[in-house]
Amino acid sequence: MPHPEPHFTGWLGLDKSAAEGNMVWRQLPNPKTWTESDIDIEITHCGICGSDIHTLRSGWGPTPYPVCVGHEIVGKAVRVGKDVKKGIKVGDRVGVGAQNSSCLKPDCEDCTSGLENHCRHSVNTFADKYPDGSESYGGYADYHRCPSHFVFKIPDAIRSEDAAPMLCGGITVYSPLKENGCGPGKKVGIIGIGGLGHFGILFAKALGADRVVGISRRGNKKDDVLAMGADAYIATEEDKNWHKSHARTLDLIICTVSSPKMPLSRYLSLLRTKGTFIQVGAPEDKLPEMSAFHFISKGVKIGGSMIGSPREIEEMLGLAAEKGIRAWTQRYPLREANKAVVDFERGVPRYRIVLVNEGNVEKQEREGR
Structure with a gap:
């Protein structure tokens, strides 16, 4: 049975005060239009990155509010388009980093040379638009939709709380x-x-x-x-x-x-x-x-240097699995995202905060039994 259309809800920043712990939990307006090369992810973990705070407060320039930040996303693939060719299937644990899309055209110098992260037509995982005008929303949410080229299977040897902050x-x-x-x-x-x-x-x-x-x-x-x-x-x-x-x-x-x-x-x-x-x-x-x-x-x-290419992300995950690398993290429930961004800005974490979507974790544990 095909997975039903996800109900995209998450923590939205409505103005600059969001960075002070004033995000609101709402439905995400105009999420990415589904294509058969996409993957829908039921999010369990999302790291907090400095980029989240810069964006919430319009620190790098005007932010297109409302915005749902978070680009260190790990969860379960619950819908996989028929055109996906990466070997990812429904039920796999997958992740998404700071980039959601690039043009991938044969005449693009960056994409054809494995430098998709520098493509001038790339789409950021949040605070950005797709060519059809739909919005990109990040991982402080229940679900995330992403073109499969930028979705990565997480090796079994890496815990979700470690994998998430590695992705940015x-x-x-x-x-x-x-x-x-x-x-x-x-x-x-x-x-x-x-x-x-x-x-x-x-x-x-x-x-x-x-x-x-x-x-x-x-x-x-x-x-x-x-x-x-x-x-x-x-x-x-x-x-x-x-x-x-x-x-x-x-x-x-x-x-x-x-x-x-x-x-x-x-x-x-x-x-x-x-x-x-x-x-x-x-x-x-x-x-x-x-x-x-x-x-x-x-x-x-x-x-x-800015993030990394899909090839480098897969290589990094392989090295982390081989060497047993574990991030130094502190976990917060997703429901405490406002407290988490304030604590992040205060320098509380040693050394990365990971939001845990406890509802989705429990749901997946029940389904796994």
């Missing part, structure tokens, strides 16, 4: 680590030990880097970072000479910080000649000013 937070650091040669022989620094940064430590070690250094303002996260597998820790506000004592010690730096006040020129001093600095944190205003001599004198490369 994890891939955001895994992709630049892998693309910039993280592995044996490399010394890697991760700036900012939060939801993204803790994944940076975990994946840099899993990829086999010779030395992994966590870098944060204060020393209060040192024990955690070393427990994650890091070899060293730098507290920039507690060691006044950190940029000198650790100068030219790293080959690659991934920066997850999104503050316009970060000491960018000092971060660059940590790189060895021909080192690489990759920015993944996205400030709401601008990056700090710096002199060209801070990077041209050593031939340092400065770049950026």
